[in-house]
Structure formats: C-alpha cells, structure tokens
Amino acid sequence: MDFSQTAILIGHSVVTWGHLAMFAALLALLLLTIIMILAVRAARGGGQRSIDAMRRASELESKLAEMSGQLRGLAEHSASTQAHLTQTLDTRLDQVSQRLGAGLTENSQRTTQSLQKLNERLAVIDTAQANLTSLSSEMLSLRNILSNKQSRGAYGQARMEAIVRDGLHSAAYSFQTTLSNGTRPDCLVHLPENDLSVVVDAKFPLEGFNAIKQADPDEDLKPYQQRFRADVLKHVKDISEKYLIKGETHETAIMFVPSESVYADLHENFEDIIQRAHRQHVIIASPNVLMLLVQTMQAVFKDARMREQASVIQTEVVRLMDDVNRMHDRVLDLQRHFGQAGKDIEKIVISSDKITKRGTLIEQVEFGDTAKRDDKSDGDKSPPRLVAGE
Numbered sequence: 001m002d003f004s005q006t007a008i009l010i011g012h013s014v015v016t017w018g019h020l021a022m023f024a025a026l027l028a029l030l031l032l033t034i035i036m037i038l039a040v041r042a043a044r045g046g047g048q049r050s051i052d053a054m055r056r057a058s059e060l061e062s063k064l065a066e067m068s069g070q071l072r073g074l075a076e077h078s079a080s081t082q083a084h085l086t087q088t089l090d091t092r093l094d095q096v097s098q099r100l101g102a103g104l105t106e107n108s109q110r111t112t113q114s115l116q117k118l119n120e121r122l123a124v125i126d127t128a129q130a131n132l133t134s135l136s137s138e139m140l141s142l143r144n145i146l147s148n149k150q151s152r153g154a155y156g157q158a159r160m161e162a163i164v165r166d167g168l169h170s171a172a173y174s175f176q177t178t179l180s181n182g183t184r185p186d187c188l189v190h191l192p193e194n195d196l197s198v199v200v201d202a203k204f205p206l207e208g209f210n211a212i213k214q215a216d217p218d219e220d221l222k223p224y225q226q227r228f229r230a231d232v233l234k235h236v237k238d239i240s241e242k243y244l245i246k247g248e249t250h251e252t253a254i255m256f257v258p259s260e261s262v263y264a265d266l267h268e269n270f271e272d273i274i275q276r277a278h279r280q281h282v283i284i285a286s287p288n289v290l291m292l293l294v295q296t297m298q299a300v301f302k303d304a305r306m307r308e309q310a311s312v313i314q315t316e317v318v319r320l321m322d323d324v325n326r327m328h329d330r331v332l333d334l335q336r337h338f339g340q341a342g343k344d345i346e347k348i349v350i351s352s353d354k355i356t357k358r359g360t361l362i363e364q365v366e367f368g369d370t371a372k373r374d375d376k377s378d379g380d381k382s383p384p385r386l387v388a389g390e
Contacts, residue, residue, distance in 0.1 A: 035060055156202040156203065157186055159287060160186060160202040160258070161187070163287060163294060166294075167291065167294035167295055168298060168301070169301065172189060172297070172301055173189045174187070175187050179245060180245060180248055183242045185200065185201055185243050185253075186200055186202045186256075188249075189294075189297060191250065191297075192301055192304030193307075195247075195248070196247075197248070197250065198250045198253070199243040201235075201253065201254065203235070204232075204256065204257050204258065204262070205228075205231040205232060205235050206262065208229075208231045208232075209262055209265070211224045211227065212224040212225060225269075228270070229272075232266075232277075236255065236273075236276065236280055239253050240282055244281060251281055252281045252283060253281065253282050254282075254285050254293065255277070256287075257284060257286050258287065259286070263285075263286035263289070266284065
C-alpha cells in the first residue's frame with residue numbers, strides 16, 4: 001500500500017495514510033505506556049491488584065491489536081475505494097472531455113456557418129446602404145429642385161408633357177402656344193370637330209405646402225395653411241382669368257399638381273380649395289388623374305376620326321356590295337356553263353358507247369335489229385345495212 005496517498009482532506013490540509021499509521025502507532029505506544037504505568041502501580045498496591053491490572057493490560061492489548069487490524073482493514077478499504085474512485089473519475093473525465101470536444105467542434109461549425117451567413121447579410125446590408133445613399137442623394141436633388149421655383153416649374157412641365165405625349169397623337173396637342181390675349185399656357189389639347197382647346201397649367205404653387213411640412217409639430221399651422229390656401233386660390237383665379245377665353249379655349253381648364261401626396265393632402269385638408277376651383281371651372285389633377293383625362297380625350301379623338309371616316313366607309317361598303325352582286329351573277333353564269341357542259345359530256349358518252357358497240361359488231365360481222373334500233377334512237381338516217389347471209 002502507498003502511504004503517500006491522500007486519506008483525508010481536512011480543509012486545505014492533506015492527511016495521508018502514512019500520517020494515519022503514525023498516529024495509530026503513537027496511540028498504541030501511548031496505551032502501552034499507560035498500561036505499564038498502571039501495571040507498576042498495581043504491583044506496588046498488592047498481588048490481587050497486580051493480577052487484575054495484568055488482566056486488564058492483556059485485554060487492552062488485545063483490543064489494541066483488534067483496533068490495529070481494523071485500522072489496517074480500513075486503510076486497505078480506503079485505498080481500494082480511492083483507486084476505484086480515481087478510475088471512475090478518469091473515465092468520467094474522458095467522457096466529459098470527449099463530449100466537450102464534440103460540443104466545441106459542433107459549436108465551431110455552427111459559428112463558422114453563422115459567420116458566413118452574417119457576412120452574406122452584411123454584404124446585402126452594404127448593398128442596401130449604398131442604394132439608400134444613392135436614393136438619399138437623389139431625394140436631396142429632388143428636394144433642391146422642388147425648393148427652387150423655376151426648377152419646380154420645369155419639373156412639373158416635364159412630367160405633364162410626358163403624360164400628354166404618351167397618351168395623345170402629336171397633332172392633338174401643343175406646348176407653350178400663344179393665345180389671342182398674349183398669354184402662353186403650358187399645354188393646349190385641341191378638341192376634335194371644333195376650334196376649342198383645353199388648357200393644362202403645370203405651375204402649381206408649392207411654397208406654402210413645403211412650409212407646412214417643414215414646420216415644427218408643436219407649432220401652430222394655421223398661418224402656413226392660410227398662406228397655402230391663398231397661393232392656390234390666387235393661382236386658380238389667374239388660370240380662370242388668363243386662359244378661359246370664349247370661342248378659343250374650353251370652358252374648363254386643368255391645373256396640374258406634380259405630386260400625388262400634395263393632391264391627397266388637398267382633398268383631405270383643403271376641400272374648400274377643390275370646391276372653389278370647380279366653381280371657377282378649374283380642375284385640379286394629379287399625375288394619375290391627368291393620365292385618366294388624357295385617356296378619355298384619346299377615346300374622344302378616336303370617335304371623332306371614326307365619324308369623319310363614316311361617309312368614306314359607307315361609299316366603300318356600297319362598292320363592296322356592287323362587287324358582291326357582280327360576283328354572284330358571274331357565279332350563276334359559270335353554273336349554267338357547267339350545266340351545259342355536263343349535258344354535252346353525257347351526249348359524248350352516249351356517242352362513245354355507240355361507237356364501241358358498232359366496232360364490236362363490225363368485228364363480228366353482224367348487223368342486226370339492235371343496230372337499227374340504235375340508228376333510230378340516235379336519229380341517224382344512214383342507208384340500210386346488209387345482213388350477212390342474205
């Protein structure tokens with residue numbers, strides 16, 4: 001047995017089996033010393049006492065031997081338990097190490113995959129960020145355009161012209177045409193079957209609307225709203241007075257708003273502007289509404305062209321009917337010709353049959369009543385034929 005192995009751990013102090021054996025030896029020595037002292041005292045005290053002391057000493061000695069054996073057995077049992085415990089701990093530590101290694105490997109793989117996915121998502125985010133940066137610059141450019149009155153007018157004019165060009169024929173509209181009173185509307189749509197034109201204006205005032213959107217939410221918006229309302233109504237009045245000319249332009253003009261959000265805000269918060277504009281024969285149109293109006297005008301132009309071509313179509317239909325009647329007469333003539341040709345073919349077949357029969361009779365040198373009947377049925381007045389043997 002290895003006496004250097006740990007037997008008992010008391011706090012941070014280690015008690016080995018060698019320490020326990022030494023303690024047991026010291027205890028046995030102490031007991032022997034006590035027995036010897038008691039024996040000497042007993043010898044001094046008398047014979048009977050000496051005998052009792054010796055008996056007690058022997059009993060103590062046997063008990064000490066028994067205790068020593070028990071201590072050895074305990075030491076051996078503790079050593080075997082310690083070895084078994086050490087083996088169990090080693091086995092468990094190996095299993096834990098294997099599991100920990102497998103877990104670390106799996107976690108490493110998952111971490112690698114997660115990092116790859118993270119890198120892919122970061123790449124997508126970088127792309128989206130680049131797009132957002134580009135969009136931000138475009139929005140800033142658009143904001144600069146809308147903040148400048150001249151640039152905003154050019155933007156609205158270009159958008160309106162694009163919608164009109166996409167929906168109408170080039171002869172149906174004109175841009176920046178001067179009217180009889182010297183004014184120049186942005187667009188004139190020439191109506192069919194008359195000399196009137198529909199005016200389209202693209203110079204919508206956005207200063208007041210921008211002021212409303214840029215104001216502090218806690219700030220009173222009534223002054224900005226009043227300014228916006230006054231600007232729009234003044235522009236409606238200008239359109240009504242400048243562009244609505246009797247006998248030259250249509251009684252209703254179109255005021256183009258180049259933004260759907262502004263148009264929606266007008267209908268939601270400034271319904272009075274819409275109503276007053278209608279009373280002054282001015283229609284406020286967003287890009288979608290203008291597109292719908294242009295498509296309606298396109299249908300009107302198509303209908304007018306159809307009515308213009310109605311007489312031509314009618315004349316062509318009459319000519320077509322004459323050609324059909326003429327073709328019908330010619331088909332009837334062709335049918336009669338086919339009927340006469342069929343009868344002629346039947347007669348030719350009859351003659352061919354007769355020729356064949358007579359050729360057969362000539363080959364057999366027989367002339368009989370059959371030939372006479374045939375001559376009579378055919379109306380042939382040829383001279384009578386002799387019969388062989390007469």
